[in-house]
Amino acid sequence: MPARSLNLGILAHVDAGKTTLTERLLHLAGVIDQPGSVDSGTTRTDSLAVERRRGITVKAAVVALQVDDITVNVVDTPGHPDFIAEVERALGVLDGAVLVLSAVEGVQPQTRILMRALQRQRIPTLLFVNKIDRAGADVARVLEQVRSRLTPDVLVTGAPVGLGSAAASFAGFAREDPAFQEREMLALAEHDDGVLAAYVEGRERSAADLQRVAIAQTRAGVLHPVYAGSAATGAGVAELMTGIVTYLPAISPATEGPPSGTVFKIERGGAGEKIAYVRLFGGAVRPRDRIVLGEGRHATIAATETFDGGAWVRTPAVTEGQIGRLHGLAAVRVGDTFGPHRRTTTAVFAPPTLEASVEAVRPAQRPALRAALLQLADSDPLIAARVDDDGRPTVSLYGRVQQEVLATTLAEEHGIDVAFSEAGVLHVERPRRAGEAVLRLNTEENPYQATIGLRLEPAPPGSGLRLVSQVPARDMPLYLYKSAETFVATIERHVRQELAHGRYGWTVTDCVVTLVEAAYSVADGPPSRRGPTSTASDYRNVTPLVAREALDRAGTRVCEPVLRIRLEVPLADAPTLNRLLARWGAGITRQTSAGGLARLEARLVAARLHALQHQLPDLTGGEGTLEWDLDGYQPVVGEPPVRAGWRARTAGRT
Numbered sequence: 001m002p003a004r005s006l007n008l009g010i011l012a013h014v015d016a017g018k019t020t021l022t023e024r025l026l027h028l029a030g031v032i033d034q035p036g037s038v039d040s041g042t043t044r045t046d047s048l049a050v051e052r053r054r055g056i057t058v059k060a061a062v063v064a065l066q067v068d069d070i071t072v073n074v075v076d077t078p079g080h081p082d083f084i085a086e087v088e089r090a091l092g093v094l095d096g097a098v099l100v101l102s103a104v105e106g107v108q109p110q111t112r113i114l115m116r117a118l119q120r121q122r123i124p125t126l127l128f129v130n131k132i133d134r135a136g137a138d139v140a141r142v143l144e145q146v147r148s149r150l151t152p153d154v155l156v157t158g159a160p161v162g163l164g165s166a167a168a169s170f171a172g173f174a175r176e177d178p179a180f181q182e183r184e185m186l187a188l189a190e191h192d193d194g195v196l197a198a199y200v201e202g203r204e205r206s207a208a209d210l211q212r213v214a215i216a217q218t219r220a221g222v223l224h225p226v227y228a229g230s231a232a233t234g235a236g237v238a239e240l241m242t243g244i245v246t247y248l249p250a251i252s253p254a255t256e257g258p259p260s261g262t263v264f265k266i267e268r269g270g271a272g273e274k275i276a277y278v279r280l281f282g283g284a285v286r287p288r289d290r291i292v293l294g295e296g297r298h299a300t301i302a303a304t305e306t307f308d309g310g311a312w313v314r315t316p317a318v319t320e321g322q323i324g325r326l327h328g329l330a331a332v333r334v335g336d337t338f339g340p341h342r343r344t345t346t347a348v349f350a351p352p353t354l355e356a357s358v359e360a361v362r363p364a365q366r367p368a369l370r371a372a373l374l375q376l377a378d379s380d381p382l383i384a385a386r387v388d389d390d391g392r393p394t395v396s397l398y399g400r401v402q403q404e405v406l407a408t409t410l411a412e413e414h415g416i417d418v419a420f421s422e423a424g425v426l427h428v429e430r431p432r433r434a435g436e437a438v439l440r441l442n443t444e445e446n447p448y449q450a451t452i453g454l455r456l457e458p459a460p461p462g463s464g465l466r467l468v469s470q471v472p473a474r475d476m477p478l479y480l481y482k483s484a485e486t487f488v489a490t491i492e493r494h495v496r497q498e499l500a501h502g503r504y505g506w507t508v509t510d511c512v513v514t515l516v517e518a519a520y521s522v523a524d525g526p527p528s529r530r531g532p533t534s535t536a537s538d539y540r541n542v543t544p545l546v547a548r549e550a551l552d553r554a555g556t557r558v559c560e561p562v563l564r565i566r567l568e569v570p571l572a573d574a575p576t577l578n579r580l581l582a583r584w585g586a587g588i589t590r591q592t593s594a595g596g597l598a599r600l601e602a603r604l605v606a607a608r609l610h611a612l613q614h615q616l617p618d619l620t621g622g623e624g625t626l627e628w629d630l631d632g633y634q635p636v637v638g639e640p641p642v643r644a645g646w647r648a649r650t651a652g653r654t
Contacts, residue, residue: 003071004250005321007279009090010076011118012100013108017130021100021231022063022076028237029065029072031310060090060265062277062323064307067241070250073307073323089264089334091117093279093323096124096248098240103129103137103163103228107145109625112568115150116627122221124248128240129228132160133168139228146226148595149568155187155214155225158239170229170236175207188213191222211246218247251321259283259291260339263332266379274378276326282339284319285326293329293336302328333378352396353561353606355384356403356423357644359392365416369393372414376406386500392645397423399613424644425607428559428633429502430510431458435554437546441521442531449531450477450538453517454495456550459510461632465499467492469515477520477534490536491515494543503556505643511554513547558640559633561606564589566599567616569624574598576619584608603631 012018023035061076075094077087097118101111118125127150129142139160146154158172173180185205189196192213198205217223225247229236265277278285285291289301305312305325318324326332360369373385373393383406384396397403403420410416438453439446459466469491473484481487492513499508520534565586569577571593581588581602590601604612609628616624 003066003069004252005071005073005095005323006245006248006250007073007075007093007095007321007323008244008248009094009097009123010074010100011087011097011114013102013105013110013114016100016102016105016108016111017231018098018100019076021098021128021130021237022074024231024234024237025072025074025241026063026065026310028234028241029067031063031065060087062265062307063310064323067245070245071322072244075323087114087117091121091123092262093264094123095251095321096126096244098126098128098244100128100130100231101142101146102134103131103139103142103160104134106138106142107149109623112149112625113627119151119221124219124221125224126218126240126243126247127154127224127226128236129226130231132163132170132228132235133166133230133233135164137164137168139163143226149597151224153187153190153223155184155223157225157227157243158236160228160236166233168230168233168235170227170239172239175211181205181207181210184210184214187223188217191217191220215247219249253322254282254320255284255317257283258339259285259289261285261337263293263334263336266332266334268375269327272375273327274329274332276329276332276336277323278318278326279323280318280320282320284317285324286317291338293332293338297331297336299329299331301326334380352383352398353425353563353609354397354399354423355394355426355644356397357392357394357421358406358418359421361417361419368414369410369416369418372410372416376409394645396426399610421644423610424641425560427504427506427561427636427641427643428510429504429506429508429556430461430559430633431456431508431551432555432557433458435550435552436516437549437553438517439542439546439549440517440528441519441534442528446542448538448542449521449534450542451517451519452491452539452542452546453515454543454546454550455514455516456547456554457512457514458554459512461510463510465496465509465511465513467495467513467515471515471518475518475520477539480520480534480536487518488515491518491539491543494540495547498544498547499551501643501646503551504558504640505646506558508551508556513550558636560636562631562634563604563606563609563628564601564631565604565609565612566601566627567624568597568599569616569620571596571598573620573624574600577624580612580615580619604628605634 010018010022026032027035062073064071064073075090077090099111099115099118101107127146129139131137132139143156158170160168161171162168185195185199188210189199195205195213214223218225225243227236227240227243229240231237259280260282261278261280263276263278267275269275285301285304287301287303290298291301292298304315304318306315306318306322312325360366370387370393373395377383377385386394395406407418407420410418434455434457436455440451441449467488469488476484476487478487481490495513502508519529521529521531522533523530567577577600578588581604584604586602586604588600588602592599613626616626
């Protein structure tokens with residue numbers, strides 16, 4: 001019988017020590033003989049060459065260790081904000097998390113962003129104050145920052161000894177210690193009326209009873225036990241490991257019921273084949289099982305693996321609660337789900353707002369570059385690789401570090417040296433009015449044996465693109481598509497592919513496309529429909545022409561993204577930020593203060609975001625944090641911007 005499973009995320013601001021902590025946990029559990037070093041590039045989770053050279057985590061990595069009867073799958077996540085998409089994908093598969101803080105630097109900007117994300121997802125979280133052996137370590141100051149900047153709902157489980165020295169250690173409080181029990185009751189009373197009543201009335205609660213309540217509150221995400229130590233020396237890590245299996249929820253294996261899971265990471269094997277990392281939320285998957293991925297893509301599993309003894313090993317099955325690797329899924333993509341009991345997680349971080357063209361330094365490598373980018377997009381769909389009118393690939397980006405890592409990856413793993421254009425902001429296009437077009441078979445303007453008519457109309461902001469059909473099934477070539485639903489879905493796919501580039505090159509959104517006419521030809525049909533039998537390629541070719549003509553008749557308006565930003569800055573710096581935002585035309589929607597920090601909320605056009613990111617550290621002494629969500633789009637004032645590499649269409653109405 002497989003052991004119980006606990007899928008644990010290790011999260012932190014860059015350089016706080018999360019990868020070193022992962023190494024120390026593996027060593028303590030006996031998985032490795034000696035912890036690896038980030039500086040020397042010998043860690044188990046930073047396996048990419050670019051990670052080892054830069055000393056940062058770029059891709060989420062999975063390792064496992066055994067604690068008693070629990071298999072702890074540890075997901076080491078990136079700390080740099082340019083790779084926040086990797087963190088978001090990891091959040092969807094976690095049972096619990098350890099948020100690492102530095103005893104020297106304290107609560108850093110990315111720490112606050114990650115903590116809020118964990119709280120929004122209600123992921124049970126322990127805090128580990130790392131680097132107590134470093135000069136300048138001050139755990140008391142960090143705890144004060146935690147309470148004022150992260151959460152007041154903490155339970156401090158021990159105290160450092162020899163702080164700031166190489167011999168620093170962590171002494172856990174005894175559960176029976178009256179002083180600890182009083183502090184524990186005060187922490188628990190915030191969310192438990194029974195504990196509150198006992199505290200007010202002076203009634204004692206047993207240590208076991210209080211621990212039971214503490215475990216329940218931690219698993220509910222309303223209490224956060226705090227540990228301290230040094231991942232580099234191992235101080236306090238044993239106590240943290242005990243806390244992980246005590247306070248965080250482990251899943252008992254179950255194999256009954258249909259399998260369901262989420263693909264959160266894809267790697268390439270030595271032969272270029274896809275290896276899918278999956279979290280099972282129900283049932284089990286085995287070699288030769290057939291599963292249905294997104295959009296009805298069927299796939300057969302060739303082999304299953306789990307992490308054991310420091311390596312991925314073949315296993316008869318991956319069961320509920322486990323993280324495993326699946327081989328043989330050629331069509332799999334990151335984000336794919338399968339089965340009936342899929343965990344639904346809302347996006348907690350905004351999508352990228354930049355895009356840049358990328359060019360192979362050696363022109364002969366252009367085809368190889370396009371193929372390599374498509375492979376990389378399997379692992380990170382948000383880079384959204386596409387090809388411009390001029391044949392140059394374009395990718396979406398969070399920032400410059402991600403761009404540099406992408407260039408290094410292409411050079412080292414694919415042998416392609418590239419140059420990026422200056423990044424620009426992603427826009428969208430919305431139709432101005434209704435537009436309709438039709439191409440009928442057996443007419444001079446239509447070289448294809450198919451009739452398609454489409455009407456394109458504006459829809460409410462944020463509604464996306466939707467296709468509906470008014471065509472009766474008798475007019476559809478069901479001998480090709482078997483059902484009306486399949487035919488309509490195929491036409492919708494062709495329409496979406498065409499409208500991915502509007503009249504100015506941007507994706508067309510917030511519209512309803514109606515299929516108003518369709519017909520096919522047969523040899524013995526009436527004169528208007530007589531001719532060679534229609535084929536799937538006829539519909540594949542005629543649909544984009546009709547969609548483009550309908551769009552030209554509707555006209556489009558280019559809209560720029562508007563963000564809802566949240567700034568947290570020292571109180572003394574708030575006036576400077578207010579003046580800057582006012583100069584950029586941002587509308588302040590809310591301003592509060594607490595714990596020596598001002599919290600500002602505003603609406604800001606995305607074109608200003610990266611200037612704000614660049615200036616914020618200097619304006620706030622490195623203490624400012626910035627989060628943002630997409631808050632919609634607004635029409636661009638003045639000349640519509642044309643997407644790089646796109647020839648703006650001027651035919652038809654504007």
